[in-house]
Amino acid sequence: MFSFFSCFLLLSLFSSPSNIHARKPPVYMTLNPNNINSSAVKNWHDFVKFQDATKGSLVNGISKLKNYFNKFGYLDAQNITHFTDIYDSNLELAISKYQEKMGLPVTQKLDSRTLSELMSPRCGVPDPPKPPHTTKDYVYFTGRPRWNRNIPMRLTYAFSPQNMITSLSMEDIKGAFKRAFSHWASVIPVTFVESDDYGFADIKIGFYYGDHGDGEAFDGVLGILAHAFTPESGRFHLDAAETWAVDFAAEKADTAVDLESVATHEIGHLMGLAHTDIKEAVMYPSLKPRERKVELKIDDIKGVQSLYGSNPNFRFGSFAESDMSSNGAFDWRVGGERLIRVKWMMVFVVWFCM
Ligand SMILES: [Zn+2]
Numbered sequence: 299m300f301s302f303f304s305c306f307l308l309l310s311l312f313s314s315p316s317n318i319h320a321r322k323p324p325v326y327m328t329l330n331p332n333n334i335n336s337s338a339v340k341n342w343h344d345f346v347k348f349q350d351a352t353k354g355s356l357v358n359g360i361s362k363l364k365n366y367f368n369k370f371g372y373l374d375a376q377n378i379t380h381f382t383d384i385y386d387s388n389l390e391l392a393i394s395k396y397q398e399k400m401g402l403p404v405t406q407k408l409d410s411r412t413l414s415e416l417m418s419p420r421c422g423v424p425d426p427p428k429p430p431h432t433t434k435d436y437v438y439f440t441g442r443p444r445w446n447r448n449i450p451m452r453l454t455y456a457f458s459p460q461n462m463i464t465s466l467s468m469e470d471i472k473g474a475f476k477r478a479f480s481h482w483a484s485v486i487p488v489t490f491v492e493s494d495d496y497g498f499a500d501i502k503i504g505f506y507y508g509d510h511g512d513g514e515a516f517d518g519v520l521g522i523l524a525h526a527f528t529p530e531s532g533r534f535h536l537d538a539a540e541t542w543a544v545d546f547a548a549e550k551a552d553t554a555v556d557l558e559s560v561a562t563h564e565i566g567h568l569m570g571l572a573h574t575d576i577k578e579a580v581m582y583p584s585l586k587p588r589e590r591k592v593e594l595k596i597d598d599i600k601g602v603q604s605l606y607g608s609n610p611n612f613r614f615g616s617f618a619e620s621d622m623s624s625n626g627a628f629d630w631r632v633g634g635e636r637l638i639r640v641k642w643m644m645v646f647v648v649w650f651c652m
Pocket residue numbers: 421422423563564567573583
């Protein structure tokens with residue numbers, strides 16, 4: 299016989315929070331800028347002084363924020379070479395576009411969450427707007443470029459003989475890149491093979507300081523971490539000024555950046571993926587210092603597989619369950635279904651106990 303207590307136990311069991319997926323709380327930047335000697339970090343950290351600035355006012359230095367938005371694709375200002383410090387309607391529009399793209403609440407204001415994201419280190423590749431009338435989150439570059447070779451495809455990669463870093467061993471660097479390529483190779487019918495022939499390799503990897511001749515200068519510690527070019531360019535550049543790490547237990551710096559995470563992200567660009575607005579996906583534009591993000595999410599996988607097809611050995615089934623708890627797009631849908639199921643169970647138990 300069911301007692302009130304056993305009904306309560308059943309209700310507690312079915313409505314336990316562990317049955318319901320929840321979004322992870324946002325991670326905010328915890329870096330102390332006073333410990334860092336870098337113009338890039340200090341430049342972006344200056345943005346904190348714009349908190350709650352209001353439209354129509356003169357805000358000293360806000361032209362730097364306009365430059366940021368112009369660089370990353372949020373301010374339509376092709377013919378403007380010099381921005382003013384007036385907080386104008388174009389800036390307000392750029393803020394709302396940025397908030398939408400980054401999955402932030404669209405307040406159209408420089409609130410603390412928006413500024414925290416703006417100050418985070420990120421990829422140097424601009425963020426394309428989401429195409430209209432689509433429910434997909436993954437995005438391609440204009441013209442949907444991809445490597446145009448027969449499937450299964452073989453691509454070679456090589457490291458620049460001149461432009462490498464010495465703070466990590468070549469063995470550690472090569473290991474991080476090998477793992478990064480393998481994440482993508484496991485989901486698409488493409489194999490990546492290291493080559494010693496830098497001149498003829500499909501993908502050319504190098505670490506560079508500042509202005510390195512492609513019009514996309516690096517900016518010192520943090521700020522922009524790396525950039526890569528669309529297919530079939532194969533150019534893959536990393537900022538040599540970063541404290542690149544392959545093991546955070548060995549590299550204690552506040553500013554350490556995980557090499558495998560950045561490499562995995564940039565390989566997505568090399569294959570034809572642009573930036574997504576799913577925060578948990580590898581193709582999201584920013585990465586916090588000391589953060590590791592190497593596992594492809596469903597958004598990344600669906601995006602790259604619609605360009606190249608699936609690796610015949612890849613199965614979504616076993617993968618999807620672990621991804622659903624951390625992939626924003628799937629999170630709510632699955633969470634919603636589970637929530638409905640839990641509610642039905644509760645109705646059933648209450649009815650049964652009566
Ligand atoms: Zn990127």
